[in-house]
Each structure stands twice: as C-alpha cells, then as structure tokens.
Amino acid sequence: MLYPSSAGHQQFNPMYNQSRSQPMTYNNNTQFSSQQYPVNYSTSSTDYTSIIFNQSKTISTDELIPLLDKLTRQLKHTRSEQRLGKLNDIIYALIPVRPSILVSVAHHKLFIHIEAPFSEVIQQWSNKSKLNDDQSFLFQITPKLLKKIFKNSNETDFYPSWLFDSSFIEIIRDCLTNISKPNKYIIDNNQDETKNFIRLFTIYSDYQERLNEKEYSNQDILIEFIDPIMHCLSSQDYIDSFDITNINNKKIGQKEKFFLLKCPSFFLSYRGSRIDQIMNNLLSTMLPQYTNILRNIIPSINQWNNSTIRAVDYLLQIVDRGSTNVEYISSHLPFIDYILTIIDSQILYTNLDETLSNSETNLMNTAISFLSKIVNEPTILGYIKKKQVTPSFLRLTSAKYKPLQYNVYTLLSNITSENDIKSMPNPGALLSTTLNLLRATIHDKNEDPQQTEQLLETLKGLVQHDQMKEELLKQNGLPFLLDCAHDFIDVKLKLLLETLWSLSFSQDAALALRSNTELIQRIENVSQTAHDEAMKKASEGLTWKL
Structure with a gap:
C-alpha cells in the first residue's frame, strides 16, 4: 500500500485528497501514468524513485544503475515495517522504463531483494491467507515488471535468475498443487489476485516455448509443474469451466482462463522426458470426460466466444498429442463424432483465414490435422467412412491455409469411396489440384x-x-x-x-x-x-x- 500522507505525495499525485484520512489502495485497474504515480516520499533522503519514474522514457542504463545502487542501500537501512512499501515504490517506478533498459539492468542486485517478499506473498495467497495492502500491491506490480523484462529478452538465461531457482520453482509448484486440489477455491476468492498469478505463470509457459524454439537440450527445466498441471487438466474445475453459461459469455472469468487456456498452453509446450507417460495417464482417465465436454457444448457452437474456441482447440491438441496411441481413440469413437461436427460448422468455415491468425482457423486446422493422423487405423477409418462426410471435406479444399488444405486432401484420399467420386460434379478437379500442389512443392x-x-x-x-x-x-x-x-x-x-x-x-x-x-x-x-x-x-x- 502506498501512503498519501506526505507533501511529496501531493506533488506527484494530483488526485490526492487532503481530507482523506485513510490510505489509498490500488488494484489491477490502477493506471501507471505520470499523473497518477504515488511515491512514498521521504524528506530525509533523496527520492530516487521519482527521478526514475519522471525520466522513465529517456533514462539510460548508465544513469539508471547508480540510482539502483543507492536505492539498494536505502532498502537495507529501511525499517522492516516500511521496507515493503519502499520496495513497491521502486518496482512501480521501474515499470514504465523502456524495455531495453530494463533488460540491461535485470541482473542488478536490487532485484534480489524482490524474491523473499514476493515468495512470501505467493505462499500466503496459495494458503488462502489474507494479504495486506502492501502485499496485494506487490502481487500486482511484480508480475508486470517481470513479464515486461521477459517479453523483451530473447535469451534462455533469464534475469532476475531467482525466478527459475529451485526454491522459487518449488513455491510455484506448491501453489499449482493447491489450486489443483478439489474444494480449495484458491482462485475463486479474488479475481484480481488470480489475474496476478496468471500473469506470473504465463512467463513460465512462454519460457518453455522459448526452450522449444531454441531447441534447448534440457526440456525438463520446469518438470516440477507437470504433475500439478496434469491434475488441473483432469480436475472437476477444468470440466466445470466448460459450463454452458460460461462459454456463451463474451468474456470468461480468471478461473476459467486459468483452467481452460493457461494450463493447456503450458502442458502443450512441454517436450520433456515424461511426455509419453503423461499422455497415456491423461488420455486413459480423461478421454471419456473430454467426450462428455464436447457433447455438452457442441450444440451451442454458433454461440461460442473466442475463448471457448481456443479452449476447445487446446482440448483437441491435448488429445492430438496422444494420437499415436490410437487405441484410446478407437475405443471412444463418439469423440470423433464431435470433431466431425466441428469440421462441418458453417460459422467456423466462414471465418477461415489464409494464416493461423484467428481462433477459428486454428481450431479447424487442429481438428483436420488430428483426423489425418489417426485415419489409417482400420476401426477409425471404417467409422469415418460410415458417416459420409466427404462433402464437408470437399468444401474445405477451398481453404487458403495450405497445411490445412494438404491434410484435407490426405483425408479425402482415405475416406472417399467409388460412389463419392461418381457423385462428384468434377472429380478431376480433386486430382488436378493435388498434382499442381505436388509440382509446386517439388519445384520450390x-x-x-x-x-x-x-x-x-x-x-x-x-x-x-x-x-x-x-x-x-x-x-x-x-x-x-x-x-x-x-x-x-x-x-x-x-x-x-x-x-x-x-x-x-x-x-x-x-x-x-x-x-x-x-x-x-x-x-x-x-x-x-x-x-x-x-x-x-x-x-x-x-x-x-x-
């Protein structure tokens, strides 16, 4: 919490009301602007935080480092009951600094002082202990600062490094474990605090993607998170998040965002040593539940919001990752019915794009890719052929996204019968398109x-x-x-x-x-x-x- 009790605060915050006797509070709607910046101003020491904030758009690395040195020394000599408020002022002042400058100073020793209080805040939140105003504000602004630094750094060696130290990783793991437990309701109580945790957790998901892009040798750096995330994906909270009243809303809540989008995103980015074992365990227990989820929500497909489309896309991608284990799919053939319904959706087809730039194209691409991988299994092939869905696939040959188009041709070559070909108005077009695509690909x-x-x-x-x-x-x-x-x-x-x-x-x-x-x-x-x-x-x- 930032106290508006000094003359200095009046100088930097025009919204200050002298008649207020209670401290001001800040939440996720607080805007970080120079007109609203609240500083714990001390007349006994130079207010370096206000210098940083006021010069945030122009300050250089060489100018910022000496200020951080002085602030670090000030923190060490600040009374314990005031230290968290002072730390909040520093973090708050750093957020608007240019990204490249923040990245250049992220290894500074000042950032080490954030770890202990931030860890304590996360543990208290995870244990459902009420946070005071200073702690709530730290929980809000620290993930914003860390995410800004991470987003503008392309390295796998990330600073501040404590974010990936084993001790801090264990804290996040324990927090995820608590979230995955039934009847804990950790992320039900406070939407703002849940949003703060999601912002922090997104850094780890994005970091894992970065490891994949750079083909980093150790894909198990965040393996501690895998079991609790898998428990989240097989939890009643995940299933309930697909509730029909949620998926038709224009926006989903923070709890639904965590279970439907963030957990699958992290899970799908994992390429480590346990992936086969995890997929076997997940599909063996959850494929019937995933089938029930689709059964409940498919009838309202025309009302799906963007988040729901993404959530269904993630669900299919999870099953797709286990598509090599086709025995799971062949023993739950109704799951394929719902995929075929998605493929036949007019509203998805209408919104297809030539790139994966929208959620509709992503979902259709995932559905088609998934079927193309499992269609050669005799039971599945026979089941799809009986559904007489060739017209739906023929319509998708006009898709502008090439990988989607290629997978459609693969499916058609497997499921098309002699009767289908005889009933086509121009069967030669299917063949000529395939030949032309082959020529173009070879000559590229x-x-x-x-x-x-x-x-x-x-x-x-x-x-x-x-x-x-x-x-x-x-x-x-x-x-x-x-x-x-x-x-x-x-x-x-x-x-x-x-x-x-x-x-x-x-x-x-x-x-x-x-x-x-x-x-x-x-x-x-x-x-x-x-x-x-x-x-x-x-x-x-x-x-x-x-």
Whole structure:
C-alpha cells in the first residue's frame, strides 16, 4: 500500500485528497501514468524513485544503475515495517522504463531483494491467507515488471535468475498443487489476485516455448509443474469451466482462463522426458470426460466466444498429442463424432483465414490435422467412412491455409469411396489440384519434404480408384510422375512406386510404364537393393505387373 500522507505525495499525485484520512489502495485497474504515480516520499533522503519514474522514457542504463545502487542501500537501512512499501515504490517506478533498459539492468542486485517478499506473498495467497495492502500491491506490480523484462529478452538465461531457482520453482509448484486440489477455491476468492498469478505463470509457459524454439537440450527445466498441471487438466474445475453459461459469455472469468487456456498452453509446450507417460495417464482417465465436454457444448457452437474456441482447440491438441496411441481413440469413437461436427460448422468455415491468425482457423486446422493422423487405423477409418462426410471435406479444399488444405486432401484420399467420386460434379478437379500442389512443392527451392510426402500419400490414395486412374492419364500426369522417379529417394520414392503400382492396373497406364526402359531399370535396381520392406514390395509388384 502506498501512503498519501506526505507533501511529496501531493506533488506527484494530483488526485490526492487532503481530507482523506485513510490510505489509498490500488488494484489491477490502477493506471501507471505520470499523473497518477504515488511515491512514498521521504524528506530525509533523496527520492530516487521519482527521478526514475519522471525520466522513465529517456533514462539510460548508465544513469539508471547508480540510482539502483543507492536505492539498494536505502532498502537495507529501511525499517522492516516500511521496507515493503519502499520496495513497491521502486518496482512501480521501474515499470514504465523502456524495455531495453530494463533488460540491461535485470541482473542488478536490487532485484534480489524482490524474491523473499514476493515468495512470501505467493505462499500466503496459495494458503488462502489474507494479504495486506502492501502485499496485494506487490502481487500486482511484480508480475508486470517481470513479464515486461521477459517479453523483451530473447535469451534462455533469464534475469532476475531467482525466478527459475529451485526454491522459487518449488513455491510455484506448491501453489499449482493447491489450486489443483478439489474444494480449495484458491482462485475463486479474488479475481484480481488470480489475474496476478496468471500473469506470473504465463512467463513460465512462454519460457518453455522459448526452450522449444531454441531447441534447448534440457526440456525438463520446469518438470516440477507437470504433475500439478496434469491434475488441473483432469480436475472437476477444468470440466466445470466448460459450463454452458460460461462459454456463451463474451468474456470468461480468471478461473476459467486459468483452467481452460493457461494450463493447456503450458502442458502443450512441454517436450520433456515424461511426455509419453503423461499422455497415456491423461488420455486413459480423461478421454471419456473430454467426450462428455464436447457433447455438452457442441450444440451451442454458433454461440461460442473466442475463448471457448481456443479452449476447445487446446482440448483437441491435448488429445492430438496422444494420437499415436490410437487405441484410446478407437475405443471412444463418439469423440470423433464431435470433431466431425466441428469440421462441418458453417460459422467456423466462414471465418477461415489464409494464416493461423484467428481462433477459428486454428481450431479447424487442429481438428483436420488430428483426423489425418489417426485415419489409417482400420476401426477409425471404417467409422469415418460410415458417416459420409466427404462433402464437408470437399468444401474445405477451398481453404487458403495450405497445411490445412494438404491434410484435407490426405483425408479425402482415405475416406472417399467409388460412389463419392461418381457423385462428384468434377472429380478431376480433386486430382488436378493435388498434382499442381505436388509440382509446386517439388519445384520450390525451399521444398518441405513432409509436404511432398503428404501430397504423394494423397495421390496414392486417389489413384486406387479406377476413375482417378483415368483422370490422371487424361490430365497427362504420368510423364510428370515418371520424371519424379529419376530424382526421388527413400520415403518419396516408396510412395511414388506404390502410386505407380496402383496405376499399372490400368491397361493404358501399364502400356506407358512398360515402354519406359529407364523406369524398368530403376525398378529392378530398387528391387534388388532396397532394405525397406514396403519399397521392396512396391518395386517387386511393379516388376511383376509390367
């Protein structure tokens, strides 16, 4: 709490009311402006905090460091009952300082003095002890300062370093553990204090993403948080946060924000050693609950707010991370029904963009990507085919976001039946688009091998149908594929040979293939030297057929 009892405060805060006998209080709505800056002003010492604040937009590192040195000495000699108020003044004055300057002084010893009182505040809040005004204000402004420093620093070695010391990490872990416990209601009591904790926790989530981007060798730096976060994601609080009355509101509360957005975001950014074990545990217990969540909220999909769309996106991403364990999905097939409903949503389709710039495109991309990874499992493939959803996927071929479009083609190549193709007004368009995308990808100097392989998978699936074999010959696509046979190796060559093997069952295609002596020689060489069973099988099949 900042006391407005001195003449100095009147000088720096025009809103000061001399007739007020009670201390002023500050909350998350307090605006950090020079007109409203409240300083604990002491006539017995130089007010260095006011110097920093008033010069915050112009002060340099060389000018700031001596002031921080003096403030550090002042803190050491301040009476214990006044120290927290003085520390609040310092932090408050530092917040508007230019980001680059803050980053340059973040290693200063003054920041060490923040750790102990800030740790105490978090522990008290976690234990549901009431914070006094000074503590509440410290809880508000410290995460703002730390987040500003972190946001403008690109390093994995972050200052102040105590934020990642084991002792402070344990405090945050214990706090998360308390939050995850049923009937604790820690984040129900005070929306502002919850907002402060979320701001602090976001630093850790963003830091973990930074480790991933920089391919940092140790992905388990924040492993202490994983168990409590997993408990949050499997808690009744998480399930209740999807309550229909919440998801239709324009804005969600801080509790819902923490459970629906912040916990999944941290969980999804984890790439450490325990990921497989965690995913097995989570899906085995929560997939039925996730299915129930979608069952309850899907009927109101047209009323979903942006936060709800993001929350559902995160839910699907969590399941997607365990999509290699398809037995979980195949034993909960109704979960797929709700994904298909999302894909068929007109309101999501209408708002698709050419980048992942909005929540609708992100959700649709996640849903399609998830299905493309599991569609080859026989039970799941048969289930999707029975749903007759080809028209929904065909509509999405017009999506402007390319990775989404590629995954749609992959799905279509798997689920499209002969009857679907016969009922299409222009089945050749599906094939020609796939061929054109493949040509463009291959000729791109920055070719993405995964995209090339994905398009080859799509082409292989399409030419299994007789009408598509005829379309490929009609569109003169065979010479292009024969040219590719000279250059492709490994997975791309295997997929191409499997495609040509399917085409060889067309009499006209077989004739064209048989007359290409270079191809025949390449196939024979591959047949004799290949170690990959699938490639050997395709080359031997072609040899036999031709």
